[in-house]
Amino acid sequence: MQRFTGGRPPYPQPDRQAAEDSARQSGATRTTASASAPAVEFTDASKSYGPVRALADLSVRLYPGETVALLGPNGAGKSTALDLLLGLRNPDPGGSVRLFGGTPRKAVTEGRVGAMLQSGGLMEGVRVHELVALACDLHPRAYDVDRVLASAGLTEIADRAVDRLSGGQEQRVRFALATAGASDLIVLDEPTTGMDVGSRQAFWASMRAEAARGRTVLFATHYLEEADEIADRVLVLHRGRLLADGSAADIKALAGVRRISFALDQAGGAVEETLRGLPGVTELELSRGASGGGTVRLRSSDADATVHAVYGQGFYPRGLEVTGLGLEQAFLTLTHRADGEQAVAA
Numbered sequence: 001m002q003r004f005t006g007g008r009p010p011y012p013q014p015d016r017q018a019a020e021d022s023a024r025q026s027g028a029t030r031t032t033a034s035a036s037a038p039a040v041e042f043t044d045a046s047k048s049y050g051p052v053r054a055l056a057d058l059s060v061r062l063y064p065g066e067t068v069a070l071l072g073p074n075g076a077g078k079s080t081a082l083d084l085l086l087g088l089r090n091p092d093p094g095g096s097v098r099l100f101g102g103t104p105r106k107a108v109t110e111g112r113v114g115a116m117l118q119s120g121g122l123m124e125g126v127r128v129h130e131l132v133a134l135a136c137d138l139h140p141r142a143y144d145v146d147r148v149l150a151s152a153g154l155t156e157i158a159d160r161a162v163d164r165l166s167g168g169q170e171q172r173v174r175f176a177l178a179t180a181g182a183s184d185l186i187v188l189d190e191p192t193t194g195m196d197v198g199s200r201q202a203f204w205a206s207m208r209a210e211a212a213r214g215r216t217v218l219f220a221t222h223y224l225e226e227a228d229e230i231a232d233r234v235l236v237l238h239r240g241r242l243l244a245d246g247s248a249a250d251i252k253a254l255a256g257v258r259r260i261s262f263a264l265d266q267a268g269g270a271v272e273e274t275l276r277g278l279p280g281v282t283e284l285e286l287s288r289g290a291s292g293g294g295t296v297r298l299r300s301s302d303a304d305a306t307v308h309a310v311y312g313q314g315f316y317p318r319g320l321e322v323t324g325l326g327l328e329q330a331f332l333t334l335t336h337r338a339d340g341e342q343a344v345a346a
């Protein structure tokens with residue numbers, strides 16, 4: 001699960017993590033979604049390409065009915081993890097990836113996995129409905145072709161040649177291919193790239209419906225607002241390691257940083273210096289108004305201590321607001337922090 005170089009992680013883990021770790025240590029079964037057997041199980045899975053360690057000791061389990069977002073900066077190892085999951089590549093010796101208790105190849109052959117990958121063009125010279133029909137023919141538990149076309153929003157362009165589609169339409173065809181049958185696990189690599197707002201909403205509505213039927217949906221994305229809205233679990237990969245695993249709220253809490261803003265009647269250089277020195281303050285911006293007052297926006301790793309100290313220094317803040325970070329800022333805070341730790345360790 002969450003692994004950090006140098007032993008203990010530098011900040012508290014989400015409750016879910018602790019629960020899973022203690023469940024694993026005690027051999028107990030997990031509660032809620034985890035009461036059933038895992039759909040996906042990575043155990044110490046690593047993958048190196050020559051000298052590049054793209055994935056390092058990934059251990060994580062995904063359960064039926066979970067919608068899981070896989071986040072990470074470019075090169076974090078997301079596509080590599082999905083390749084291992086789909087049996088397109090094997091993990092390095094010592095690690096394993098199991099789907100529904102068997103090999104990825106077995107699960108794929110049995111039609112238990114539907115995948116929508118970034119790469120690879122669509123077959124040329126065929127029409128949309130022909131390609132989707134072929135995918136349905138090949139699926140051991142196929143849906144009706146018209147149903148698949150409709151749920152991917154392709155009915156109106158079913159007669160169009162697949163090499164005459166826009167980027168967003170191509171994505172919808174890939175989505176149709178991934179949902180041609182009743183797969184238990186749906187794997188999506190940056191699925192909504194190029195889709196317009198309407199297509200995205202329809203896409204996620206149909207993914208929610210799949211998860212509600214007990215399917216596991218795993219998607220890699222760079223759109224953090226999608227992860228925030230859609231996923232009930234977020235995995236953050238960074239330099240091949242699992243940096244965080246929890247709900248979007250857990251991830252925001254892990255970042256531990258809050259934004260504080262208020263107005264002051266005074267705003268000189270001495271005020272700014274005093275505010276910068278308060279406990280917990282990591283960033284500060286003071287904009288001065290014409291009246292001599294100013295607006296303060298700061299970030300703090302300990303909002304309670306910062307606010308107490310503001311009053312303790314004799315300031316009278318007006319319009320005080322304390323807010324948490326969005327998932328995007330929390331993600332950046334976590335990954336930058338991990339980069340900083342790696343630089344210190346080096």
Ligand SMILES: Nc1ncnc2c1ncn2[C@@H]1O[C@H](COP(=O)(O)OP(=O)(O)OP(=O)(O)O)[C@@H](O)[C@H]1O
Pocket residue numbers: 049052053054072073074075076077078079080081
């Ligand atoms: N076939 C390959 N040969 C050599 N190195 C590779 C290969 N595929 C990936 N890598 C390297 O492995 C690391 C992880 O790459 P991967 O594509 O899994 O990351 P990612 O998180 O999917 O990135 P992105 O968000 O840019 O798609 C990167 O350093 C990448 O350069």
